[in-house]
Amino acid sequence: MTPLHDELRDRFGDRYSTAAAVRDHHGKDDSHHPAIPPDGVIFAESTEEVAFSVRACARHGTPVIPFGAGTSIEGHVQAVRGGISIDLGAMNRVLAVRADDLDATVEAGVTRQQLDRELRGTGLFFPVDPGADATLGGMAATGASGTTTVRYGTMRDNVVSLTAVLANGEVVRTASRARKSSAGYDLTRLLVGSEGTLGVITELTVRLHPVPEAMAAAVCAFPGLAEAVRSVVESVQLGIPVARAELLDATAMHAVNLYSGFSYAETPTVFFEFHGSEDEVRAHGAVVEEISRGLGGAAFEYARRQDERARLWKARHDAYPAILALRPGCHGLTSDVCVPVSRLAECIEETRDDMERATIPWGIVGHVGDGNFHAVFMIDPDDEAELAEAEAFNERIVRRAIAMEGTCTGEHGIGMGKIRFLEEEFGASGVAAMRAVKAALDPQGIMNPGKVAGVEPEKGLGTKLHERFKPYGGVELEIPPREPMRDPPTFD
């Protein structure tokens, strides 16, 4: 690595670091997956610098791992074969906000909360909302979504165009700024969700939406999980354009009450939100409340003022740390399946019935309108038996979802954690096609190796803590023990 280290130090000076603390920080995300630090970290400031870095790594056959905010949770940033992490956090300029075209162009390191702030006063907003204050580049790379997907779609639907550096160091612009195009292969959607394995996203043009005239949130408690799920599914089936519809089970409600100072009923609950004109918000809320009452739901508790709504959605976004706080010192292992909405109630109920046998505590939250839910297991990071138990539940959840025509991951991505399910979901021919695309665009295999369609580096990678891995080059590397948890992560 020495010649590459020297080359990067010459080019980037202080902005290239091999310090242990910096490397450690870039070798882990907000998940239970073990940290695997890269050999060095570049703090890039432009697309050109990223291109320089990729070209240098390509010359040396050294892996390249893009790093945004480190909020992913399937082991996306771990340097399983060593290599260089490219931190895009300093590429945080909003390059253009075009109100007339309802779009904005940003550097990849802009976070969603930063974009929110910069859009204040424009009458526009960016809807994709994964909870964590992720970078937009990371959100695109992960194919993220969140609470508003039922109305506004995922990153796939809200990215107009990307600028990315490919494995050969070339810069591509994946699309024009036109709202639609049928020109050529859809490189934009090929890169969205590719998790750095096909290229490093350095800039994005995203869709903006007009801030609705009126917005109202409503909380509704239900007698059971199935009724809560059905209230949303029936509303969606009727064509009511709910803007958000978030399920929290009794455990999650208990956690939210403790963590955020609410006193909601601790039964399965849906947090709704409605967007539109005053009349539309009132009308949509009334229809959904009627559906909910028919299923045993309580009267809607409305939050209409901006500060009330913000407090409510902050509580929802804090559900993950709130759940983890129920068991001090625990780590989260989180499932992320998504099934056709007609199967969701059944899928959640079977999952709950299965989990009632668990020896470790758990809670459930879900983006019900999309058919997506998360079971969060609160595991002791030092107890391999707990990890194994949670992994076994997660595996059954994935198999159940796939059997119901669903996906192993609705929004968290594949990373290292879900590679072993890819073939179950897509069959051997689908995975072979993905690997052919990967090999074509990254013939050296240097782009975030061991993720997505990459060969799972070792059996059980990401399933055991403090494990030994063979880094790139075949030298044994001692994986450092996991650090104490940083500030509680937030996600949905």
Added chain:
Amino acid sequence: MTPLHDELRDRFGDRYSTAAAVRDHHGKDDSHHPAIPPDGVIFAESTEEVAFSVRACARHGTPVIPFGAGTSIEGHVQAVRGGISIDLGAMNRVLAVRADDLDATVEAGVTRQQLDRELRGTGLFFPVDPGADATLGGMAATGASGTTTVRYGTMRDNVVSLTAVLANGEVVRTASRARKSSAGYDLTRLLVGSEGTLGVITELTVRLHPVPEAMAAAVCAFPGLAEAVRSVVESVQLGIPVARAELLDATAMHAVNLYSGFSYAETPTVFFEFHGSEDEVRAHGAVVEEISRGLGGAAFEYARRQDERARLWKARHDAYPAILALRPGCHGLTSDVCVPVSRLAECIEETRDDMERATIPWGIVGHVGDGNFHAVFMIDPDDEAELAEAEAFNERIVRRAIAMEGTCTGEHGIGMGKIRFLEEEFGASGVAAMRAVKAALDPQGIMNPGKVAGVEPEKGLGTKLHERFKPYGGVELEIPPREPMRDPPTFD
């Protein structure tokens, strides 16, 4: 070819044809591009038969060209290197309509009007509406859209999952039926818009939408093109969810009056449609009418009854044959650029100013809410000077759109006709990435060669009638003279 012919005859009997009339029919689409017949045509009835066919062709290194309804207009089905056309028209079963999940699974040969009919009474509809009664497989392969895209999106947004046969004869299912997923590379959107060059689509799961409680269409005449465009752009910018907003220029209105028996003012006109509850439709219509009046628009003429609306939209869909009927015996050469909506008025006006110098007649129609418009040139198919003149205008339209951050094709695709613009739009690095993907998934180059990212087979291919091409294998092939036009094509 003889061993392949024999193999296909053995397998398919009467459903494999080398008759000249059948080959001629499968060698052309609804455009000015010259017909180039394949060597034989398979009428496939199942995914397995398509897989058999592709495997057989792959063994012989023979090109494979999927054929739906033949309604494409950029030279998508021409057998520029000979080979076998696979006609999917007989794969026309609707396999499932799942009202609870708002989706349907269909074979690739189901046409959009057939699906419309099968959905009657379910309370659901499929929105993508390219005018022509195209097959859904063809619409997906082309990345089609149409009049409702401003509200409901394109095929990219409305295809949940595809079944396709790849170049190696393997069958892939590109996604589960979950409404969202971040699992692996997005093979669905890689195949949507790939025009048969990466695989043959044999089945699709598509999104359905609830039929709105109320729908109203409105016609509004404007003093000029720019005002007509601005009425739509300002409505979209305000967040009014218009369901359709279709521009017709004075020529197109004149043509529609003659062809469909209307007596509209023959000035630039927008056909709007509003979907929602009764109140929403009324409210959205009122806001858009106010915007339009501020721009000099006439009072809205509403069509609220289903039969009135159907007649109005049939007239709009017939605008293409109506325009062609203005000059008996002519063929259409149609531009298809799409630009950011903020540039649309300027782009259309500059285009009109340029075209006022034309010696051949033309008209303009546009999907204004998307930034997409078509200039239709009525050319004499036997006059190469007219073709060259129209091509030159089209080229300037494309360059103007790309300079305005737009795309060379909003919805018609690349085919043979737009290959030469791909590099201008995506740069050399973008096209190289597309070609790498193509080579990875189709190493023999047998999947619809000479289209999309395929090397343009000869300079000017698709720009001259009655031209000689070198078919696969290098033997000179006399391209038969163009047949008299069939029934007037319809498209948007």
